[in-house]
Structures are given as structure tokens and as C-alpha cells.
Amino acid sequence: MIYVKSRPLPLRFAMLACALSFGFVAASPLVASTAFAQDKAKKDAPKGPSVSPKLGKVLKAAQDAITAKNWKEAKAKIDEAAAFPDKSAYETYAINELSGFVAVNSNDYAGAAKSFEATLNSEFLTADAKPARLKAVSQLFYQVKAYNKTTIFGPQYLKDNSGDSEMQMMVGQAYYLQNDFPNASKFLKNAIEGAEKADKPVKEDWLQLLQSSEYEQNNIPGLIKVLEKTVRIYPKASYWDQLITLLAKEINDTGKLDLEIYRLRLATGAKLEADEMREMAELTIQAGMPGEAETVMAKAIADGKKTERDTRLINMAKTQATSDKASIAQSETSANAAPTGEPLVKTGEAYLTYGNAAKAVELIKAGIAKGPKDADRAKLRLGVALIAAKQGGEARKAFASITAASPYARLGRLWSIVTERQG
Structure with a gap:
């Protein structure tokens, strides 16, 4: 894996x-x-x-x-x-x-x-x-x-x-x-x-x-609990790294949550090697988020070292992002007409990668109300969008609404800690 x-x-x-x-x-x-x-x-x-x-x-x-x-x-x-x-x-x-x-x-x-x-x-x-x-x-x-x-x-x-x-x-x-x-x-x-x-x-x-x-x-479980308390008081990257590493071992045995774990690492400053960022960029492209891939790749090559693989990823992300941004309004219209909420959630996520947190919140909420493919994942992404919109209290409510037994709830718990410094 x-x-x-x-x-x-x-x-x-x-x-x-x-x-x-x-x-x-x-x-x-x-x-x-x-x-x-x-x-x-x-x-x-x-x-x-x-x-x-x-x-x-x-x-x-x-x-x-x-x-x-x-x-x-x-x-x-x-x-x-x-x-x-x-x-x-x-x-x-x-x-x-x-x-x-x-x-x-x-x-x-x-x-x-x-x-x-x-x-x-x-x-x-x-x-x-x-x-x-x-x-x-x-x-x-x-x-x-x-x-x-x-x-x-x-x-x-x-x-x-x-x-x-x-x-x-x-x-x-x-x-x-x-x-x-x-x-x-x-x-x-x-x-x-x-x-x-x-x-x-x-x-x-x-x-x-x-x-x-x-x-x-x-x-x-006890170690995770004390690390959660630690990052609340001393939010150092090293503690976040330990905490996310342990959580990943518990909830990510199939690799389904790789992208979400990478996102949490990036947001908290936890250790993320350049090769991991490249892999994250590939996963975001696969998920239909080329704008996010562009941002991630910029961090991956921040040291000035760029490989042929990097060039391919960057070009692919730029090309797809240009097309995605040009058609995002049409995607929103189509998503509103779709029978389920999944397209709205995805379009909202795309808006978030281009810096429009308010629009992301609006569409993801509409998608959840309409019924997405995976409601718990959608609620996690809603919470992240609310953090970007500087609505920490609302973000915590979104994370708390995730089904308790879902692995997304464990991730939501850590994202909630991130919001505590927003008030």
C-alpha cells in the first residue's frame, strides 16, 4: 500500500x-x-x-x-x-x-x-x-x-x-x-x-x-487520546505527525482514506515528504480536483528540484484545471439538475480548490440535503469548506454530524481540533 x-x-x-x-x-x-x-x-x-x-x-x-x-x-x-x-x-x-x-x-x-x-x-x-x-x-x-x-x-x-x-x-x-x-x-x-x-x-x-x-x-487508543489533548494545547507539527500516523494505522488499512489523510497532514503541518505530495497530487487528479493538484505540486517542488514526473503532473493539473474552471458554472447547473446530491458535493469541492469557500459551502450543503453517494464523506468535506470560510463553530457541527462508527468521524474529530483555534 x-x-x-x-x-x-x-x-x-x-x-x-x-x-x-x-x-x-x-x-x-x-x-x-x-x-x-x-x-x-x-x-x-x-x-x-x-x-x-x-x-x-x-x-x-x-x-x-x-x-x-x-x-x-x-x-x-x-x-x-x-x-x-x-x-x-x-x-x-x-x-x-x-x-x-x-x-x-x-x-x-x-x-x-x-x-x-x-x-x-x-x-x-x-x-x-x-x-x-x-x-x-x-x-x-x-x-x-x-x-x-x-x-x-x-x-x-x-x-x-x-x-x-x-x-x-x-x-x-x-x-x-x-x-x-x-x-x-x-x-x-x-x-x-x-x-x-x-x-x-x-x-x-x-x-x-x-x-x-x-x-x-x-x-x-490511549496514546491517540493523549496526543489529541497534546495537539490542542501544543499544536506542533511533530505531535500532529504522530497522531495522524497512529490514526491512519487504525482506520486506513484499505487505503481508501489516503487522500483525506494527506489533506489533514497538509493542513496541520504534519510531516509530508515530497514523494507523498506527488502521490497526493495524483490522487486529487483522479478525484477530479486538478486545482488542488496544482497547489500540492507547487509545495512538492518548493525545494527547486523538479523531475520529469513532476513536469507531467504539473502540466496535467494545469490543463485540467483550466478546463475545469472554464466549465465550473455549467457543472453547477448540471449538478442542480442531477437526481442525487453527489454532483453538487463534487462541484462544491471544486470551488473550494479554487478558493471560493462560500460557494463550496453552499453547494456541498445542497448536495447533502439532496442525498449524496456517501453522506459521511460529504459532511467531512463540508466541515473543511467551513473551516476555509472561517466558520469554525459550524465546521464542528458538521464534523459532529458524521456517523459515529464511520472512519470519517475519526478524521472529523481531528479536523475539529484544527477549528478550535478559529473560535
Whole structure:
């Protein structure tokens, strides 16, 4: 068959996603953890009868070292305190608090994560403080690539804080990096949906990572869905190329829709090689649209390289277009007199190729009302004509009227995305 349906995916999703996922947690979580730990160190410093005098003396020395930002000395004193036998639950909790704080400030994030993790089930960690602690522990474990720990504590935090899109994304990444793609997709989708509900921007790398996760599961419908969302927000030619390539594989196994897929590629800026444009020109001539063939061939030879085949195609298109334009008014008269709507649809399409979108809309609508050979295809072409007439809202209505099970409906869905930027 032709290149439209056999084009390989232009991007190795997994490689892209792995590159994106490292470094997601930048300095901000650690700063947050530091501030939180410092606050806790001040509030929960060992005091009162629950701390033995001997241990209290060592912890006071640790606190003095913290005040002086002498982290090495502070750690030595905390380690000394940790070695005390028969410590009370509160003493253990207080030591872990100070240990975590010192570890963060010493850039020992693994040590900080371990110390703060040890406080999570303590009776001395208040209910109000626990969500922030769960978040900090999750972030610290992610920072040291202990992703299995992030996926333990992150979901616990998110249970009551589902609107935290950044954390949803971090947990999704942690699952991704453990090759748990179903859970990765779950949390990545949560992140995106949360951002949308909060009317916040959906980051491009979030969408890229979700694309990768769906791809790793061979979930082509899911990948198509996220690519549709991607082109709505970031309408780059590369994303359109991936999306149209995948859609073509799903709906164009017979090659019947080659021309429509080429047209969508051309309209969205998706990748279209010169040879594909030449093939598109041949298909438009076969479809009785020489004016469109002229336009396509002009793009095909834009690089200045023209073959003998190009010359033949260009001459054929020019000759037929000249004759077509000269007789188009007569074609319209004959189409109005025809028993079915197909000639009206075709004449309307011809007007569209010559830049008369208003006339194209008028005739294609009349053809649909009269009954064309393929109503769904006619509605797709009506929608495209309405886009050219800058009537995006009406175009979306035309696309929505296509029979849901028709492959033209899938194409119409993508054309509808094109119209969204028209308003």
C-alpha cells in the first residue's frame, strides 16, 4: 500500500520519557523539606520530663551546633544521642527530627528521608503535620531515586490531597521509572486532570511522559487520546505527525482514506515528504480536483528540484484545471439538475480548490440535503469548506454530524481540533 499507512512512529516514546523524568524534582522540594524540618526542630526539640537529663545535654549540644550551622558537629552529637540505650518513644522521635533536619542541610537526602520516614508513625507527629511530612518524605526518596518508597508514601499523601498536580506527576514518574506503566498512566492522568480543573497550565513534558507510558503499554487508543489533548494545547507539527500516523494505522488499512489523510497532514503541518505530495497530487487528479493538484505540486517542488514526473503532473493539473474552471458554472447547473446530491458535493469541492469557500459551502450543503453517494464523506468535506470560510463553530457541527462508527468521524474529530483555534 502507500506510505500514509506504513509510516513508522517518528519518536521513541520511552527514550524521550526517561530523559524527561530524571530531574523532575528540583530544588523546591528540598527547600520545603528543610523549612519544614527546621520548624519542627524548633517546635519539637526535646524538652520536659520525657527527655533524660543525660540525653538532654547531648541534644542541647546538637541544637547549639545547628544554630551555628556546624552540621558535622550536629550530626556527631545526634549520632551520640541515637546510641543511647532504652530511649523513650519521644526521645527517639526528637532525635529523628533533628537528624532529618541536619541531613537535609548536609545534602544527605537519603539520610534525611530515612530519619523523617521513621517519624511517620510516631504518636508525636500531629495529624495536621502528617500530610506535609508524607509529601516531604516522598520527595526526598524521589530525589535519591528510591522510587519504590515514593510510590509507597506519595499515594498516602495524595489520598487526601488529590489536587496536588505536581505530586501526582512525581508519583506517576516514580511508577514509570519502575516500569509500572499502568500506575504511571493513572497518576499522570490525575496530574493533568487536576491542572485542568484548577485552570492551571498543563505542562508539555507531562503530556509527553503520558504519551510514553501509553506507548509502553501498547495502548494505542490511549496514546491517540493523549496526543489529541497534546495537539490542542501544543499544536506542533511533530505531535500532529504522530497522531495522524497512529490514526491512519487504525482506520486506513484499505487505503481508501489516503487522500483525506494527506489533506489533514497538509493542513496541520504534519510531516509530508515530497514523494507523498506527488502521490497526493495524483490522487486529487483522479478525484477530479486538478486545482488542488496544482497547489500540492507547487509545495512538492518548493525545494527547486523538479523531475520529469513532476513536469507531467504539473502540466496535467494545469490543463485540467483550466478546463475545469472554464466549465465550473455549467457543472453547477448540471449538478442542480442531477437526481442525487453527489454532483453538487463534487462541484462544491471544486470551488473550494479554487478558493471560493462560500460557494463550496453552499453547494456541498445542497448536495447533502439532496442525498449524496456517501453522506459521511460529504459532511467531512463540508466541515473543511467551513473551516476555509472561517466558520469554525459550524465546521464542528458538521464534523459532529458524521456517523459515529464511520472512519470519517475519526478524521472529523481531528479536523475539529484544527477549528478550535478559529473560535
